[in-house]
Amino acid sequence: MTDAEEPRFRPGDRVRVLTGTPPRHIRTPAFIQGQTGVIEVFYRAFKNPESLAYGDSGPNMAPLYRVRFDQGTVWRDYQGCPNDKICVDIYQHWLEPA
Numbered sequence: 670m671t672d673a674e675e676p677r678f679r680p681g682d683r684v685r686v687l688t689g690t691p692p693r694h695i696r697t698p699a700f701i702q703g704q705t706g707v708i709e710v711f712y713r714a715f716k717n718p719e720s721l722a723y724g725d726s727g728p729n730m731a732p733l734y735r736v737r738f739d740q741g742t743v744w745r746d747y748q749g750c751p752n753d754k755i756c757v758d759i760y761q762h763w764l765e766p767a
Contacts, residue, residue, distance in 0.1 A: 673714035673730030673731070673732065674714070674730070674731060674732055674761060674762075675732075676711050676714075676732040676761065677732070677761060677764075678708045678711065678732075678734060678761070678764065678766075679708060679711065680708050680709060680710060680711065681707065681708065682707070682708045682766070683705060683706070683707055683708075683766070683767040684705070684706060684707070684708060684734075684736060684764040684765065684766060684767050685703070685704070685705045685706075685764070685765050685766075685767040686701050686702050686703060686704050686705075686706070686736070686759060686763055686764060687702065687703075687763050687764070687765060688702040688703045689702070695719055696718050696719060696759075696760065697757075697759055697760070697763045698757065700743065701738065701743065701757050701759070702763075704738055704742065704743055705738075705742070705767045706736040706737055706738040706739075706757075707736065707737050708734050708735075708736055708737075709734075709735045709736065709737045709756060710734065710735040711732065711733075711734050712732075712733045712734065712735070712758070713732070713733065714730040714731060714732045714733070715730065715731060715733050716729065716730060716731075717729045717730065717731040717760065717762075718760075719760075731760045731761055731762060732760065732761040733758055733759070733760055733761070734758070734759055734760075734761065734764070735756050735757070735758055735759075736756065736757055736758075736759050736764070737754050737755075737756050738754065738755050738756075738757065739753075739754060740753040740754060740755055741753070743755055
């Protein structure tokens with residue numbers, strides 16, 4: 670991964686999604702911010718879309734993961750099966766160890 674941050678997480682790691690509303694384009698949905706989930710897949714590093722949205726096409730590469738969350742934790746009033754999950758692709762700079 671040239672000019673990329675090293676991946677900090679592996680499948681099975683528990684992570685928490687950071688909360689924030691920076692005054693710019695972000696790729697992390699508000700409904701998932703603050704939630705705790707489990708890394709399912711490390712894809713690879715991609716150009717950071719949050720930077721690309723503002724014309725920065727430099728080498729800013731960010732590791733991307735698929736993170737799995739329990740539906741009942743994400744949605745308080747969730748009435749589906751208690752085993753239902755939701756998966757969201759999240760860049761590393763939005764994650765911290767849980």
